[in-house]
Amino acid sequence: MAILPFSRVAFVQFAIEPGRPERNVQTVVDLLAQNGPSSQTLLVLPELWATGFDYQRTEELAAQTPVLLEQLRSLAARYTVFFAGSLAEQTVAGGLPHNTLFLVGPTGVLGRLPKQYLFSAWQEDRYYKAGQDCAPMETEWGPVGGLVCYDLRFPEVAREQAFSGMCLLLVSAQWPLARLDHWQVLLKARAIENQVYVVAANGCGISGEIELAGHSMVVAPDGTVLQEAGEVPVIAGAELDGDVLTNTRRRFCPPGERPWRKNDVGKIVSLAVLQDALKSIGQQGGKVAFTNGCFDILHAGHVSYLEQARSTADCLVVGLNSDSSIGRLKGPSRPVNREEDRARVLAALGCVDFIVVFADDTPLDLITALLPDVLVKGADWAEDDIVGGREVKAAGGRVERIAFEYDRSTTRVIEKIRR
Numbered sequence: 487m488a489i490l491p492f493s494r495v496a497f498v499q500f501a502i503e504p505g506r507p508e509r510n511v512q513t514v515v516d517l518l519a520q521n522g523p524s525s526q527t528l529l530v531l532p533e534l535w536a537t538g539f540d541y542q543r544t545e546e547l548a549a550q551t552p553v554l555l556e557q558l559r560s561l562a563a564r565y566t567v568f569f570a571g572s573l574a575e576q577t578v579a580g581g582l583p584h585n586t587l588f589l590v591g592p593t594g595v596l597g598r599l600p601k602q603y604l605f606s607a608w609q610e611d612r613y614y615k616a617g618q619d620c621a622p623m624e625t626e627w628g629p630v631g632g633l634v635c636y637d638l639r640f641p642e643v644a645r646e647q648a649f650s651g652m653c654l655l656l657v658s659a660q661w662p663l664a665r666l667d668h669w670q671v672l673l674k675a676r677a678i679e680n681q682v683y684v685v686a687a688n689g690c691g692i693s694g695e696i697e698l699a700g701h702s703m704v705v706a707p708d709g710t711v712l713q714e715a716g717e718v719p720v721i722a723g724a725e726l727d728g729d730v731l732t733n734t735r736r737r738f739c740p741p742g743e744r745p746w747r748k749n750d751v752g753k754i755v756s757l758a759v760l761q762d763a764l765k766s767i768g769q770q771g772g773k774v775a776f777t778n779g780c781f782d783i784l785h786a787g788h789v790s791y792l793e794q795a796r797s798t799a800d801c802l803v804v805g806l807n808s809d810s811s812i813g814r815l816k817g818p819s820r821p822v823n824r825e826e827d828r829a830r831v832l833a834a835l836g837c838v839d840f841i842v843v844f845a846d847d848t849p850l851d852l853i854t855a856l857l858p859d860v861l862v863k864g865a866d867w868a869e870d871d872i873v874g875g876r877e878v879k880a881a882g883g884r885v886e887r888i889a890f891e892y893d894r895s896t897t898r899v900i901e902k903i904r905r
Contacts (some may be wrong), residue, residue: 489728490683491627491654492528492568496723497702499715501691502660504538507550511536511557513719521721523567529721530687530702531571533635533660534585538693544613548574548583555588555595563592571687572601572634572658574614582615587632587658589623597623601634602643610636618797622652631682635659638672641679648680648741653707653731657686663717666699677705680741681734683726690717707734750833754841757855760803763840764856767801775886776858778805778849780812780896782821784831787894794888795862796837804838805852808845815847822900848873857881865889 498517503509514531523529536554537547551573558569568591575586575598584600600617604610620643622629631647631654644655655676661669669688677684683706690700700717704724712724755763764774777795781788781804796802806829812821821828829841844852853861853874861878865887869875875885 489628490726490731491625491630492526493726493728494524494527494723495654495683495685495704495726496523496527496529496721497685497687497704497713497715498529498531498535498571498721499687499690499700499702500532500719501698502532502535502538502689502693504694505540505543505547506538507536507547507554510538511554515561517719517721518561518565523565523721523723525566526568527723528568528570528656528685529723530656530658530685531569532687532689532698533572533658534574535571535658535687535689536573539608539610539660540694541609541613544574544583545576548576551575555590558588558590559592559594562590566592568592568596570630570632570656570658575600582613584617585610585614585634586617587634587656589625589630589632589656596625597630599623599632599634601637603636603640605636620646622647622650628653631655633657633676635661638669638676641676644676644680644682645741648682649744652680653682654726655680655682655684657684659686660689660693660696661699663697663699666701669699669701670703673703673705674709674711677707678709681707681731681739683707683731690715690719707731751830753833753838754829754843757842757852760840760842761856764801764803772801773799773859774801774803774856775799775860775862776803776805776853776856777862778807778844778852780807780816780821781828781832782812782823783896783899784828785894785896785899787890789835789837790891791864791888792832792835793837794891795886796839798860798862798886799858801839802837803840803842803856803858804832805849806832806841806843808843811845811847822896850874850877853877857883859883860886862886862888 500513570589572587574583576583587599589597602617602620604616622631629652631652673686687702689698702715704713713722775798809825850873854877863872
């Protein structure tokens with residue numbers, strides 16, 4: 487029989503009052519007093535359950551999170567239960583906070599998982615920053631997965647967590663009533679495709695200017711809905727059965743099947759092919775980042791830089807200097823590796839989406855042909871000196887300068903080899 491980290495689960499559904507943490511905490515206290523959850527139950531709360539989305543006070547409300555977590559810990563100790571729900575988490579002074587799913591027990595915070603995808607249609611990306619690690623929360627009873635609202639639309643997040651051994655997926659949300667059918671379908675889909683239990687808590691009623699859907703749910707690994715709320719405040723739950731999980735996965739288990747289906751050489755494209763691909767990406771609302779370089783002998787500095795470049799947008803294009811271009815820039819002894827080989831190695835990096843080779847001394851013509859949303863260059867370059875920066879900004883894009891995390895140099899690698 488599969489071992490589940492929690493065998494009793496429940497959702498706490500209520501109408502969240504934006505910007506009023508004391509009122510929202512009291513609502514949770516009153517619901518607990520009315521329902522008296524069983525000991526050792528895991529109760530899932532909605533997204534930003536204590537504060538709601540009050541964008542103008544985001545930083546102020548994030549500062550209250552330590553107090554709110556202590557109040558949640560105190561409630562967990564009083565009832566001998568556990569809670570999971572998202573709150574604003576300030577991780578870097580002066581920076582944007584994460585919208586973080588916290589797992590809290592009688593002894594305090596047991597795990598945290600930041601929201602991976604921010605809902606730009608509600609301008610969430612202007613006030614919060616996205617997480618970059620969706621690994622499940624590791625507890626002494628086993629891994630627990632988590633999604634925060636919009637994450638539910640991205641199946642790869644739950645799949646990655648399931649591959650890590652997660653059997654219980656928590657969803658903390660403020661999902662609108664206008665898309666209730668999406669909520670119900672996607673929750674069942676995440677359960678079925680990953681063969682996991684899903685416990686989802688949603689807000690209900692009017693929150694700010696949005697009417698939330700309610701309909702919090704507990705779904706079994708085979709898609710059976712074990713519990714579903716209506717559109718009013720409620721605490722309701724279900725018992726989870728490890729045998730159901732085991733039997734569902736006995737014949738086949740999709741999360742464990744990960745064949746390698748890609749041929750990364752397909753990332754190396756001509757300018758014409760690239761322009762068509764980027765046009766399609768733009769029509770879907772995707773943002774494109776561009777950077778360029780020689781990448782002669784790929785090292786840790788390159789990889790770290792490219793990962794950071796990719797994090798600035800939804801797609802990363804690398805303009806790769808041709809052999810003739812490098813020869814003019816660096817002398818007749820370079821490059822060490824020919825352009826076909828350099829492109830093929832870059833293509834194997836998951837953070838790189840497209841590679842296009844250019845033969846000019848600078849990528850200006852390439853940049854003006856593409857006009858990316860984000861032009862990325864190393865922080866050792868002054869912004870005014872970055873080729874193509876003026877053109878990108880004139881088209882409505884921006885320039886991003888990235889500091890190098892590793893003190894590595896292809897020239898030094900070559901000198902070391904020669905010595």
